[in-house]
Amino acid sequence: MTPDILAAQQQRNHRIIVWVLIGLTLLGLASRLYLAWRTNQTLPDTPARLAGDEPGYERFAYDLLNGYFFERPGRTPVYPFFIAGCYAIFGRSPASVVYVQAFLGATIIPLTFILARRFTGPQSSLVAAGLVAINPSLIHHVRLLQTEVLYTPLILLTVLGLLRALEQPQWQNFSLAGALLAITNLCRPTGMLLPAIVPLLMPRQWHFKRKIALFLAYLGAIIIITAPWTYHNYRTHKTFLIYSVSTALLWQGSPEFYHLAYEKLPKRHIVQIWREELNPARNGGHNAFTIEGDRYFTKRAIASILREPAVYLWYCLQKAVFFWLGNPVSDWPDHAMFNVDVMRRFFSLQQIVCILAVRIFPVIAALGMIVLRHRWREFLPLLAVCGYFTLFHALTYTEVRHSEPLHPILAVVIATAAGELQRRLKLISQ
Template sequence: MTPDISSAQQQRNHRIIVLALICLTLLGLAFRLYLAWQTNQTLPDTPARLKGDEPGYEGLAYALLKGYFFEWPGRTPIYPFFVAGCYAIFGRSPAAVVYVQAFLGATIIPLTFILARRFTGAQSSLVAAGLIALHPSLILHVSRVQTEILYAPLIILTVLSLLRALEQPQWQNFSLAGAVLAITNLCRPTGMLLLAIVPLLMPRQWSFKRKIALFMAYLGAIIIITAPWTYHNYRTHKTFLIYSVSTALLWQGSPEFYHLAYEQVPKRNLVQIWDEELNPARNGGHNAFTIEGDRYFTKRAIASILREPAVYVWYCLQKAVFLWLGNPMSDWPSHAMFNVEAMRPFFSPQRIVGIFWSRILPVFAALGMIVLRHRWREFLPLLLVCGYFTLIHSLTYAEVRYSEPLHPILAVVIATAAGELQRRLKLSSQ
């Protein structure tokens, strides 16, 4: 009788967990739909509502429907395809895109739960999913016509597929993992060198021949999926371009940019520097959104780094912090980090609380890894993924929005650490 009772209890617990996850997902969807509705109430349903990087993505999407296939090298194709699909169904309506993004954004809640279950129990996994369901910055992604809303679930799928390949080392699984990474890179190419961490994660007991074969399956899938896009770039622009231009990303991480952004008085924000230094009308005709302009600024960046390597190293160390806590030039008003008084003229009290919540999360994750230090090998894939993006943005340019798609990983660490602390407290009280 005992096994039957135990089995029935397990099934009952499983149903409760599934129901709780569904409720969390619906709760997260409700918040996202509310933000979408609120955003659409205050903005016109035209491209005039868009700002920053949004018009570039929207323009490419609309051009696709008009028969023009990515004639500009400034962006990769996945997110414009998504927007174009929305337009094909609902017409040229940014408001409709925002509503669809509410549903897309909610997918990271169950995906976070699935990722967390690889490291902790069901209850702690629900905590991780809950953190993401209520995550203010991830909810805010819904309102922006930018890649973050799609990139966040793709990053989780990339990690999940890689973990599965490492656990079940067959060439089919490594090929699938490579295919997912290729699609993620075609959404945003920052992870183009992420494949370099794969050999580091392969167990030592695997033979060298096996490692080579599985890595080639991983790399081969990436090449097969990426090659058509690279070929399109070659045909269109008559040059080898794997993904897209970087839009002067290295220059924005160079000592020359550092002096302009952080040392001049009065201090300027990113928009002002773009209007002055990256404006073709003022810099001799070099447009960072073109191949020529991007290469020009890359050469300037390299020259600047070679002139002042010590300044570059110091700036890189700062960018490692800026990525997770916010860049004072672009993410914090008046260059004042965590300054409530400086934020009040620009944000509501609720928004200030949300910003602090989102940007303090990496600190709790770091503390969580201290709690979980005895399990660091188990968490090595997550640590290497976060470390990779930290390194890339430290070398180039860092804003907090570049790290926000990685916050589900932070939520997994925090929830696992919380579960570990709870377990230790129970043991100590017995």
């Protein structure tokens, strides 16, 4: 085959891959727009449709448009700014936000392809993009006014920025990676300690001074972007608060909560516990969304952990599993994990299939890493990011929605492992 013919064939293959990726992105967009449309057909286009964490984000956004700049410490600014931007264009319309989120949610499809291309070939990368395009949980994010739909592409950009910095170790790349993480943390602050793993990912052969300089560039960008928000918190609340209050996150991961949620009968849903134990009208006036209330529950959590460290350790081990497979207190009906008979009382057969498919997704990814165990060093940054969030939520509290923004990373692992198995089968057949 002549070089000209080979070049023409490569160009044709490249065009095919681009068109397939465009098709997958449009498929993912269509499914998200359809869910947005169906959701808006059944709910009013007012804040009355919102539940759970949604009213808090919506209220912050509405207050922004009325001249009130985050006067309460309960949330970080990025997602409320996003909602406020939608409101500035379309008016106070949660339905419009859902439609915009459909487009935002579709961005993770090409981003997943770009991430996968760092580890595998174009065909397997398309598989990863396809898994993200049809992932029911990622599609479901668009219908709720919660951070996941924005946090997922931000996590992907953060990981891509970190990989580029490690591959091209220049201070500009590390500064960009730090800036991306800072913006991600201002959307959801659970990655605030993620910089601690960055020095561990730097190659051993790098000189120590070089590591320090690059890490300082990474950390400096985080500080520069985060500092205005931290200063706002200090000026408004007269206390040092980097991001926001944790809303009793550690207490919900303490032995005291464990006994309430998993041992005391009748077993209660997380919403019931919030209405009873975290209700200021019933707990002596301690509001977890205030600085005082959050500190009160943090002190209670620490006391509970010190009182029963063995129970806390056992609970942490369970939460490491709940992070990926779902927490019985919030993600499974009647606390019954993978119990189809119980699920049939609450969901249709189609919904059950989708839920189970998503919940076993991390298991398939774990099996994929077994296939790719000889390449574990190459995948170390991805494993470190997933391990960090697993550990963070194992020590505090978790629901399955906390791990769903990491599903594109799992898709990359699964697609790469599938491509590796295909390659091995071809070698065997030859």
